[in-house]
Amino acid sequence: MTTTVFRGGSVFDVHSAEFQLADVLIEDDRVVEVGSDLDADNEVDCSGKWVMPGLIDTHVHLMFPHVDLFRHAQTPFSYRFFQAIPSMAATLGTGITTVRDAGGADLGVKQAVVDGIVPGPRMQIALTLLGQTGGHSDDWMPSGAHIPLLPDYPGMPTSIIDGTDEARRKVREVLRAGADVVKVATSGGVLSPTDDPTHPHFGMDELETIVGEAAIQGRWVMAHAQATEGIKNAVRAGIRSIEHGIFLDDEAIAMMIEAGTWLVPTLVAPVGVVKAAEAGAGIPEASVRKAREVIEVHRASFAAAVDAGVKVAMGTDSGVTPHGLNLDELPLMEAGGMLPADVLVASTLGAAQLMGWDDRVGSLDPGRFADVVVTHRNPLEDLSATRDSISGVWKGGIGVA
Numbered sequence: 001m002t003t004t005v006f007r008g009g010s011v012f013d014v015h016s017a018e019f020q021l022a023d024v025l026i027e028d029d030r031v032v033e034v035g036s037d038l039d040a041d042n043e044v045d046c047s048g049k050w051v052m053p054g055l056i057d058t059h060v061h062l063m064f065p066h067v068d069l070f071r072h073a074q075t076p077f078s079y080r081f082f083q084a085i086p087s088m089a090a091t092l093g094t095g096i097t098t099v100r101d102a103g104g105a106d107l108g109v110k111q112a113v114v115d116g117i118v119p120g121p122r123m124q125i126a127l128t129l130l131g132q133t134g135g136h137s138d139d140w141m142p143s144g145a146h147i148p149l150l151p152d153y154p155g156m157p158t159s160i161i162d163g164t165d166e167a168r169r170k171v172r173e174v175l176r177a178g179a180d181v182v183k184v185a186t187s188g189g190v191l192s193p194t195d196d197p198t199h200p201h202f203g204m205d206e207l208e209t210i211v212g213e214a215a216i217q218g219r220w221v222m223a224h225a226q227a228t229e230g231i232k233n234a235v236r237a238g239i240r241s242i243e244h245g246i247f248l249d250d251e252a253i254a255m256m257i258e259a260g261t262w263l264v265p266t267l268v269a270p271v272g273v274v275k276a277a278e279a280g281a282g283i284p285e286a287s288v289r290k291a292r293e294v295i296e297v298h299r300a301s302f303a304a305a306v307d308a309g310v311k312v313a314m315g316t317d318s319g320v321t322p323h324g325l326n327l328d329e330l331p332l333m334e335a336g337g338m339l340p341a342d343v344l345v346a347s348t349l350g351a352a353q354l355m356g357w358d359d360r361v362g363s364l365d366p367g368r369f370a371d372v373v374v375t376h377r378n379p380l381e382d383l384s385a386t387r388d389s390i391s392g393v394w395k396g397g398i399g400v401a
């Protein structure tokens, strides 16, 4: 048994959304107490610093170091797993100690982190993105060739389904392969070459089958949902979170509030696609054009959702943008109308609630994992400076950055 106290910092209380001077006492991998004059075997001097629970990104792709299809096509298959090592380290380094991997990471990646073989964030994995023929996960190119972001392999089920029978079987397959959450595309997207982000995908019968089958095994569904109708269908089907949510209208927002659906905005993602293309990445021209078109409407949709009081959890789509720059999302959330303190809650407690993990992460309440981020600037004064002011990161009481 080892105890450590983080002494004398301003500690973020996710419940009041305020920083208050306090000590944080941890024992082994757990938080014991937040209070004053706490004693321990070891001490981390946090005077003049800010202390937060480990941050959570609810939409990352740890297996994608970039989205350049032509580079992916020339990368040896197993090399991709080694590439995930620095991506996970960069994620930890920016204070993100828990993620929801929205496609790409498989059970082996998760297990290797759990077993301590490679450092990485705690994770829930979706494995793959279920989509319809011609949908966001269809890797068919106009040439007739298939160019996937990541090929199918043992442990990574194929992702195209049409009809309720295939939907039911596929949900069972991804859960068998270790998915903690089922991801489905209820609309087209930006990075896929042949679909349209304004079109809804899947019929209600297919979506209800997916949600129902996942629920039988105690899992939730997350939806890549950009089109207005695709968002509404996802909410109607009982899907837990809307990822991206680019084309929201008043009715969609009202439906989300009524159903308690979460929004994971990923505001940095389309900006990242445009930046990557400008830097010379091999991204289909149609995808770059779509990214440019959605940036403004995405921001307006997010602002309207915030104004109406939709529940928001921080998520970035990192992989589309470089890993380790996750916190670039925070000032964009503030620009959309969130108070800086609320942005931090959405990046801690809110994200943990979305994942159903608020009993273990997302706060410094007693019994939670001792995941701690210390910064040398007050995040509330300038969220955009947070990523450059990380002075230490602990996961389960062990320093990781």
Ligand SMILES: [Zn+2]
Residues within 6 Å of the ligand: 059, 060, 061, 102, 317
């Ligand atoms: Zn994504």
